[in-house]
Amino acid sequence: MTNSMNNVDYISNLVESNFKLIEKEIVNKNQVSYIIDKESVHSLLTFLKTNGWIQLSYLSAIDWPKENKFELVYIVFNWEMPVYIQVRAMLDRNNPVMPSILPIFPGCKYYERETHEFFGIKFPGNPDHEKQLILEEWDEIPPLRKDFDPRAYSDKKFAKREYTEDFVNLNGQESKQIIRKQRKTKIMNVRKGGKK
């Protein structure tokens, strides 16, 4: 199949005739996105793997605090037919659990560990998913959740350098900051109708 739009049509027909999709989107001629039930992710990924989408390119999550959901994204790729397929599934944010896809794609092992580390999603079925990978000795809520405040964490955890307000004038010149401030007050005075 040389025409890549045909590829997208082909995969759309293939998936839509077999699965009930919640939402579908054709991102561009090389990328398709499906939102599907949490329960049918495994069967869809198995189906795609038997049809040639043999490589798990990425696995990560998106935090939607307003809807109280996590969106899990699996990206798979086919080397014969250049189409990326994003398989998305919504999880409950309060109890984020998703069975591991380790039997289908063994390469998901470290992706799932990373996702657990950064979002706190549990992957039962992956024996290592709770071990630390990138963040060593982390002691807060997972850092890529939207309710995590990195600035507050940084202020609390790391020493900040404190600067004093005074500065040195070179050659006895008047400070440019003071000149700028005076000019600004003058302009504001004029604008308010005060005297110059």
Next chain:
Amino acid sequence: MITGILFGIGVAFFGFVLQTSIAGVNRKVVARVQKRYGPKWYQEFLDIFKLLSKRSVTHGWVFDFGVIMALGGIIGTAMFMPITQNLIAFPEYDNFFIFVYLIAVGMLGMAMSASGSGNPLASIGVMRALTTMLAYEVPFMIVVLTIIKLTGTSSLSEIAAFQQLAGNNWFFIALPLGGIVGLMSLMGMVGKKPFETHIAPAEIASGPMVEYGGKQLGMLFIMHEITVFIEVSLFVHLFLGGADNIIFFVIKYFAVYTTINIISSVYGRFKIDQVVLFFYKWPITMAIVQAFIAIYLGWVI
């Protein structure tokens, strides 16, 4: 006997000073090849004394003892090296094979100490050094045995005297193929660029020297300088007719070392299998052809 030993230590010290100065000058030469200004000519001395002035850690007594054994073995080897026809510490004992065997003591000490550090990169470096040794020794030995067959002696000063008596007919000119093989083997011995697989700073983090710091590294640097002195002097005596004057010796030494340095400054680094394949392909063929020509056909210029 005592004077002989003192004289021998003096020879080793002379070799250290000479090689360190010439190595410093050669760092400037390489810098000019690369369009840089280069360090001071005595930079190598500064480096060595700086290393000796630092504090260092140890990794067990094998690690420390190996360093001392390496330095002592190499100084012991350098004591036998003739500088000119008359400047020899032990006149009867400047046989070529003495150097071949004694230099192994220093190398073994270094290998032992590097293995004693327990770092896997050091073991890789030692293995690579031994493999490189296996590669360059065979062609070099064939050429040297040819020379010994032609001169009928294996004493370095007598080989040098033979070349001078024969009307300054250096073996580098008389046996041109063998001379080139000797030069290539010398680059392998000294560990210059295409054959520095056992050092390889970007690849195995300077190989056997990976765990050394401070005083031990300083002693290894001194050992390395004296080793280079022995190897380059061997080449000068075997192929360039030695010297009857210390000034000529220094000039010949400088010429040889600068030549291999300039050649090495434009090369990248071989892989270890490429080193072995290279030495077992061209130099060994050239050495055998040279031996055949020189011994059976008698075509010595």
Next chain:
Amino acid sequence: MLSTKFTKMTKEEVDRKWWEIGDFFRRNSLWMLMYCTGCCAIELPPAMTSAYDMERLGMGPMATPRQADVLLVTGYLSLKTLRRLIYTYEQMSEPKYVVGFGSCTINGGIYHDSHAVINQLDQYVPVDVYVAGCMPNTEAVMNGFVDLMDLIKSKKANGWKDYHKRYEWYLENQKAALGEVRVHDEFHE
């Protein structure tokens, strides 16, 4: 006739003399360990090659921490990198010096509010010279090295002594940022 008065030097004076001689060698032959954590590392190739030629000051790159004298921290340090930096720093043989590059090592730079990047390097390891800028010019980098040499000459580059003296304080800061300094997991066995 010469009349020289020999006053016997005390042990401290002899030690100081030897130390000054050592300092002459140390400042003229600084070997660097480049811990290239961030973008400031791109200033080092022009400083080393023919444009500025660091080797004329006697400086050169080294392969392992044991051989090196100066640790160059070029850029931001995440928590994971900081842990490895502390391992590396403690492996170096003394006397040892640290040069911090760029605003990231001074006050966090553009990463000042990140959850993973530390803000002040000198809370965790002693720093002798900072080279400010984002990124610093190559001239500034060379100037920083010359400053380090002057500091060694005037006996002010004492970060490594400070690390011995106030080790508890440094360890406390390291633990506050990292939790445990020596981490035990499957990648460290």
